[in-house]
Structure formats: structure tokens, C-alpha cells
Amino acid sequence: MAVIQATKISKTFYNPSESRAVKTLDDVSFSADKDEFVVLLGPSGCGKSTFLNILAGLTSHDRDGGKVTVHGRTVLAPQPDLIAYMFQDSILYPWRTVIKNVELGLETRAMSRAERRERAFKYLDLVGLRAYADHYPRQISGGMAQRVALCRSLALETEIILMDEPFGALDEQTRATLGSELASICRELKRTVVFVTHSLAEAAFLGDRIAVFSAQPGRIKIDIKNNLPRPRVMGSPEFRNFVDELWLHLQDAKQQAGAAPDRQGSPLGAT
């Protein structure tokens, strides 16, 4: 059953300096089922992040009949009780300790201080950061900060988590580690995740399903099921084959958009 349903979403930005309208998204329809991990994959500037923001209710879409619903409820504004959102930057408030940052989203809820604390510790335990609960953000590394941001999203215990390139600002190694942690956390916790990335390897590693975007205007070019068995192994031949397949789809999407296909380089090298 579809938890998130987006039909015929378009988004036009007006560029005041050139006084012209740019259509970033064109008639995008999309759905995500319960407990599904869907990756939105595409090149920079294809509108996948904008689309995610529209799903989150953080950005408006064109009023031309398009609609986003979550459990049948129309999304026009953020729904913190249904949807958690994770940004590319960790965005921890420097004046709060790690645990107070994790509790941030719970402060609007009818919960006691002790309940909030208990909930925050539960998720800090999950990512192994209990010992850092009373540290300030400046005292921890970038990878740890992003783990704390993950905790803050998970602690909301919403059915849906939207992630906008959450590991995009991290180094390759930390990125891979956090990716596999996220995969195991999602298997354990059962959440519906929509995850934006431009990394083929990340898409192949995490997604149950991958929606490949083409650019200008942004459309979903193809929606592929990822049948690789879990837990996935990044270097395995099947994994490489699937990454190659995604690469070809991305190239097709580029060609369709009128750009010359990129013939050089190996797909894994380009991730």
C-alpha cells in the first residue's frame, strides 16, 4: 500500500535577474510503499532535491492539479508527526549538547522531560554515541555529527524519513560506513525512506527501488527494482553489474535531455 503518493507534480522557478521561468520538475508522479527504501538518483540540478522538499511540504509545487498525499492527507506544510527530514548538513545547534539536539524535534510533542531523554538515549545507543551525549557539536567529528542528525530524525519515530544526500558532505570512507549503518538500522526499524543521492554505489547499496531522474526539466525517467539480496556487498560482481545498469540509465537520461553522453571513465570511478 502506498504511504506517499505524488501525482503530476510540476515546479517552476522564476529567475528574477533574467525574468524568465525555469521548469525544474515536469509532471512527476511517484509513490513509496510502506517500509520501502526508495532512492531518487540523478545528476546535480535535476530537481530531485526540490522534489524531496515538495514531498516534505518544505517547498510548494505549481498549482496545476498536482498533489502530494501521505496516508491520504494532502501535504502543503511540514508534517512533523508523519515525516522526518534529514538534510545534507547535520545542522546541529551549537548551543545545545548532542542529546539536547536529538531531543529538539520532540519538544513540540506532549512528552515529559524524562520520556524525551529516554527516547534520545535509545537512538544514541543505536549509533553508538551514548558516551557523547553531553558533548557540544564542536567537540565531535563530521561523521559523528551526521549520526547525531540521523538520531534526531529517527527519534521522531515517524513512519516516513526523507533524506537529502545526508552523507554527501562526508569523506568516502565515513560515507560508506554510515551507509551500511543506515541499511542495518532500516532493516531493524522498518521505516519508509526516500533517499536522494547522485552516487550510483549509494543507490545500489541502499535502495529497494531506484527512481532515475533526467534533468531540465526534471522527470522520473525510469523506476527500477533493486533485486540484489541483503546484506549487500559493495564490491561483488552482481553489485557491479547493477551499478553499470544504473550508469546506462543515467546516460540515457542525459541523452534524452539533449546532452552528449559521457563515454569516458568507469561508472564506479564516477560515483
Add this chain to the structure above:
Amino acid sequence: MISPAAARAALIVALLAIWELSIYLSGASNILIARPSQIAVAAWNMIVGASSAPDFYLNIGLTIFELVVAYAVAVVIGLSIGTVVANWKVLGDALEPLLLALYALPKVILYPIIVLTAGAGLAGKAFFGVLVGIFVIIFNTSAGLRQIDPNYLRLSDSLGFGPRRRFFSVILPAAAPTVLAGLRLGFGYTLIGVLTAELLTVNSGLGRLIDWASFNFYTPDLFALIFLAIGLGILGNMAFSSLERRWVR
């Protein structure tokens, strides 16, 4: 290993000793300079009312009252203007060069005009204190609010924060370090403004006392009064330090 506080105390004691001894041994005139021991005696006499200082407590109280009034006005108006300027971009851009020009102006040149309009009493002195102290409060408030990372607000939006929670949980703590620095500097400037006005208008307050001491060549009393003024500044600074320790991370 000695603590910084102990080292500081030792330094002060050493400086006072050098001061005391060098004056004592050189035999310099007591009219031109006073020794720390004489200053302490003069201060004690003023405190217990044994000196001929005119209305010591009344005049000191008046200066403190002027300072408090001037600072309160500078804070309220400065925070308000800073907030408006930060949120209303057109107005902010229009006013910024004017405010900067006023800030750079040596305001003491305006004092004769202020005496004409606001008088040489409490109103004129407090007004001058406001004029000297308010700009740094305006600038820091505006800068503190403008420099808030937009991501902080994107996050609070995604968490569904309403305007009230957004202000108290995000905007206020994010702007606090810069705004508090402005309030601290503003206090120092307001003090300078009030004391300048006092020294230019010697009719009442600390200015009256300093005039009494210097006119009569009561040099130890003069030094004691100057230390009193310095003490006011240090006291204010200590209050801000403790506020910052509590609020700012």
C-alpha cells in the same frame, strides 16, 4: 603552578608597591601626584563622610542613576532599531551608511548642542550617554540576527516549529553571542558618554566631585574618584561576563 588570578593579584600588588615607593623616595609633590596609601585614606574618608567632599553619596548616586537610565534607554532603543533594521532589508540598507557615519562621528562635538536642547542636568547627560552607547548595540543586534545560519531555520521549519518556539529556541540563542557582545561594548561606551558629560558639565554628580578635588588640589581625593569611575566600568564588565558564561556556548 600558580593560578591566573593569583598571578594577577601579585602583579597588582607589585605595581602598587612600585608606585608607592617611587613617589615616596623621589619626594614628588603631593599636589602633583598621590601615593596609593594616601589615595586609600582619602577614599576611606569620603566613604565614612570625614572629607569635605560636597554631598558625596548624593553625587555618586546621581551619576550611577544617569548611567542606569542612559544604558536602559540605549538597550531598549538599540535592540529595537537593530531588530527592525535586520528584518526590513530596504530600511536596513538605506540606514546603514547613515548609522555608520553617526557612529564614526566624535560625538563630544555635539555636546554643546545637547546642553542647549536637553539642558545640563540629568536629561542632557543621560541623552549624551545614549548617543555614545547606542550604535554598537544597534550594529551588533542587526549583525547577530542577519548572521543566523538559514539552515537553522530550515531545520526548525521541518520540525514544525511555530513562530514563538522558532524565536525562543532558534533565533534568540543563535543571535545571543553577538548581541551580548554589543550590550557589553554598549555599556562601556555609555559609561564613557555619561562621564564625558559629567566632566564637561561640572554642576553635579561625579563631575562635580572631580571638579571639587582638582580645583582644591586634593590630589589623593581626585585619584580616589577616578578609581571609583574605573570601578563602575569593571563592575559592569563583570556582570556581563557572568551573563555570557551562563547563556553563551
